Amino acid sequence: xxxxxxxxxxxxxxxxxxxxxxxxxxxxxxxxxxxxxxxxxxxxxxxxxxxxxxxxxxxxxxxxxxxxxxxxxxxxxxxxxxxxxxxxxxxxxxxxxxxxxxxxxxxxxxxxxxxxxxxxxxxxxxxxxxxxxxxxxxxxxxxxxxxxxxxxxxxxxxxxxxxxxxxxxxxxxxxxxxxxxxxxxxxxxxxxxxxxxxxxxxxxxxxxxxxxxxxxxxxxxxxxxxxxxxxxxxxxxxxxxxxxxxxxxxxxxxxxxxxxxxxxxxxxxxxxxxxxxxxxxxxxxxxxxxxxxxxxxxxxxxxxxxxxxxxxxxxxxxxxxxxxxxxxxxxxxxxxxxxxxxxxxxxxxxxxxxxxxxxxxxxxxxxxxxxxxxxxxxxxxxxxxxxxxxxxxxxxxxxxxxxxxxxxxxxxxxxxxxxxxxxxxxxxxxxxxxxxxxxxxxxxxxxxxxxxxxxxxxxxxxxxxxxxxxxxxxxxxxxxxxxxxxxxxxxxxxxxxxxxxxxxxxxxxxxxxxxxxxxxxxxxxxxxxxxxxxxxxxxxxxxxxxxxxxxxxxxxxxxxxxxxxxxxxxxxxxxxxxxxxxxxxxxxxxxxxxxxxxxxxxxxxxxxxxxxxxxxxxxxxxxxxxxxxxxxxxxxxxxxxxxxxxxxxxxxxxxxxxxxxxxxxxxxxxxxxxxxxxxxxxxxxxxxxxxxxxxxxxxxxxxxxxxxxxxxxxxxxxxxxxxxxxxxxxxxxxxxxxxxxx
Amino acid sequence: xxxxxxxxxxxxxxxxxxxxxxxxxxxxxxxxxxxxxxxxxxxxxxxxxxxxxxxxxxxxxxxxxxxxxxxxxxxxxxxxxxxxxxxxxxxxxxxxxxxxxxxxxxxxxxxxxxxx
Numbered sequence: 001x002x003x004x005x006x007x008x009x010x011x012x013x014x015x016x017x018x019x020x021x022x023x024x025x026x027x028x029x030x031x032x033x034x035x036x037x038x039x040x041x042x043x044x045x046x047x048x049x050x051x052x053x054x055x056x057x058x059x060x061x062x063x064x065x066x067x068x069x070x071x072x073x074x075x076x077x078x079x080x081x082x083x084x085x086x087x088x089x090x091x092x093x094x095x096x097x098x099x100x101x102x103x104x105x106x107x108x109x110x111x112x113x114x115x116x117x118x119x120x121x122x123x124x125x126x127x128x129x130x131x132x133x134x135x136x137x138x139x140x141x142x143x144x145x146x147x148x149x150x151x152x153x154x155x156x157x158x159x160x161x162x163x164x165x166x167x168x169x170x171x172x173x174x175x176x177x178x179x180x181x182x183x184x185x186x187x188x189x190x191x192x193x194x195x196x197x198x199x200x201x202x203x204x205x206x207x208x209x210x211x212x213x214x215x216x217x218x219x220x221x222x223x224x225x226x227x228x229x230x231x232x233x234x235x236x237x238x239x240x241x242x243x244x245x246x247x248x249x250x251x252x253x254x255x256x257x258x259x260x261x262x263x264x265x266x267x268x269x270x271x272x273x274x275x276x277x278x279x280x281x282x283x284x285x286x287x288x289x290x291x292x293x294x295x296x297x298x299x300x301x302x303x304x305x306x307x308x309x310x311x312x313x314x315x316x317x318x319x320x321x322x323x324x325x326x327x328x329x330x331x332x333x334x335x336x337x338x339x340x341x342x343x344x345x346x347x348x349x350x351x352x353x354x355x356x357x358x359x360x361x362x363x364x365x366x367x368x369x370x371x372x373x374x375x376x377x378x379x380x381x382x383x384x385x386x387x388x389x390x391x392x393x394x395x396x397x398x399x400x401x402x403x404x405x406x407x408x409x410x411x412x413x414x415x416x417x418x419x420x421x422x423x424x425x426x427x428x429x430x431x432x433x434x435x436x437x438x439x440x441x442x443x444x445x446x447x448x449x450x451x452x453x454x455x456x457x458x459x460x461x462x463x464x465x466x467x468x469x470x471x472x473x474x475x476x477x478x479x480x481x482x483x484x485x486x487x488x489x490x491x492x493x494x495x496x497x498x499x500x501x502x503x504x505x506x507x508x509x510x511x512x513x514x515x516x517x518x519x520x521x522x523x524x525x526x527x528x529x530x531x532x533x534x535x536x537x538x539x540x541x542x543x544x545x546x547x548x549x550x551x552x553x554x555x556x557x558x559x560x561x562x563x564x565x566x567x568x569x570x571x572x573x574x575x576x577x578x579x580x581x582x583x584x585x586x587x588x589x590x591x592x593x594x595x596x597x598x599x600x601x602x603x604x605x606x607x608x609x610x611x612x613x614x615x616x617x618x619x620x621x622x623x624x625x626x627x628x629x630x631x632x633x634x635x636x637x638x639x640x641x642x643x644x645x646x647x648x649x650x651x652x653x654x655x656x657x658x659x660x661x662x663x664x665x666x667x668x669x670x671x672x673x674x675x676x677x678x679x680x681x682x683x684x685x686x687x688x689x690x691x692x693x694x695x696x697x698x699x700x701x702x703x704x705x706x707x708x709x710x711x712x713x714x715x716x717x718x719x720x721x722x723x724x725x726x727x728x729x730x731x732x733x734x735x736x737x738x739x740x741x742x
Numbered sequence: 743x744x745x746x747x748x749x750x751x752x753x754x755x756x757x758x759x760x761x762x763x764x765x766x767x768x769x770x771x772x773x774x775x776x777x778x779x780x781x782x783x784x785x786x787x788x789x790x791x792x793x794x795x796x797x798x799x800x801x802x803x804x805x806x807x808x809x810x811x812x813x814x815x816x817x818x819x820x821x822x823x824x825x826x827x828x829x830x831x832x833x834x835x836x837x838x839x840x841x842x843x844x845x846x847x848x849x850x851x852x853x854x855x856x857x858x
Contacts, residue, residue, distance in 0.1 A: 641795070649787075656786070667768055667772065702857050
């Protein structure tokens, strides 16, 4: 949209000194990418970004709050339509979709549409022939047929008429009425028989009217308390159908009440800042909730259908119709087939409605070059892009975007009429007013219809505000670079600069001298020009950069660098400094970033406490590059001894055990003391088994159990062991005591 | 001359020691053997560590401490069981053995936990 283009425009010019923007009205995100690649002073851009954000917002509010541009339907819609409505295997999914696709193609006048006539005809006659088809199926089949125009045989159509009439009589909800009456209207147009009419049209009218609410919205059925604008659109279309099916003249009072309802409905219309008007249903009713586009579309369809069948005019201010047209045009090219159909169908309804036909003013280009003497071209079309009736476009005002109140075009003399070129259908203003210089403006146009009869039919909106950018070549004159002696200010060296050419200068200076760069900027109209950027950059051999803003007084731009005051800022770095000058503005066609030349600076030795120059980042983009790979370092495995050695020592540890056993045998140890009676012997065995069990438990603990499992088991084993041990040991003690005493 | 006499003396000393030890009760001899067994096992592990290195250090420690601990407990048992020792005259050897078993079980629980 144009709004995004403008916003971007200002971001762009603040970020990039060197650029000539050609197309504004393109996608915002796409342009952002080009910004990044074009950025020359990347660090300036960082500085400027916060400022840019603020300024862009400021200018955005100034310009876009006031003016915005709507383009009528163009070829981009046609190509989008062919992409969105692509039949699969020669047909669309349903008859509803077939109708939407064919209707869109018809409105857009697309000749090379996919041929679905044969399959559509087959499916239409199938649906119409089936006795089980609902009124909804019949409705969409007939709708599709209204475009495909297949033959329906008499018998089938008679059957359908009877069925739909029955459906009308049995209808209880708004949608029942909508489909059955809509079907009847369609079949009336499609058959030769003229006897399709409603016997009790007024009665049906009243029963549909019963769903209306006091605020102009409608309910879907009598037991559903929620009302919506979407339903209002459907109801209006249904009622229009009833009026056209009525066998006799309707009661006029009914029509008048309905017209009142319509104006009440339009009181609840909602508004965007750019003047677009739309309907939206606030209620959140689950699956039946419709978006603003389909709601508005439904209302427009209903309104135009109703206006078409009733005598007399529907009293609606033309601005509201224009606002609706702006809403549909403002959404651009929708990516969804349903939305696309709603947009195109509604615009087609607006294109030829009986209330008022909106005319849209658009500009092929909102960027004009003063140097190339571009003429201001304005096109006035209907919403679908067809020609408007004879009319005159006048430029009644032009406001600079900086100052909102003072018009630069004085209405008495300079109110300009645009010349109409009948061949191209474009209104042309060959020369811009004298007061218009380079810059961004808001132009105000007025459309005057030649014939006063047309004023009732068409609506133009009083004044249309359009953002215009005027660019031009800025004259750069008297560019000089001078080295001055410090004390006296006498000129040491002075050189002319040719900023358009390629020549470079080489200068030398010491810290007691000064450097002066001056130039003049003049607009094509001879006025002073202040670009958004006028910057001087000094870059030392070690890549350390210093940036200065070139100030101005009127036309004269001048910067004086006193090196004595700058030695500390320059970090006492002597040597060669490259000089670059950037002068840039969005409206300046010859924005430049030029390497002027270099200067050899001879600065004093740094004192001890002098600040060190900051380390320069190697490459600002490397910050976003891939990081060094993280490798995991594992501890090197311990050196293990050879297996044989370990096994040999295992064998060695058994040797003392053997020695112990041998020694025990040599001592002649026996088990005579082992109790011989059954009960103590059992306890003795249990005692040893218990100890063995504990040791086995320890082995298991080592191999697989954890401490808690082990302690739990050890608790049981310990109790057992204590009991058994106590019994056997006290038995032994008693036995030995007996021996001792004996 | 002096050397042969000292050898003889040493022989005599060794002989008397041996004869004196022969009078020791058998159960004490068993304990002595057991202590020797434990100490030698510990020594072999120390030698292994000196040759190979102390890599699974906790395993080495538990092995050696198991042996040394057992030896110490066995010495304690010997002190208590010895009839000559008047200090533990009233303590029945069965009670001392029960202590020995209990201490060994606790010691080895810790050793197993530390073994890794």
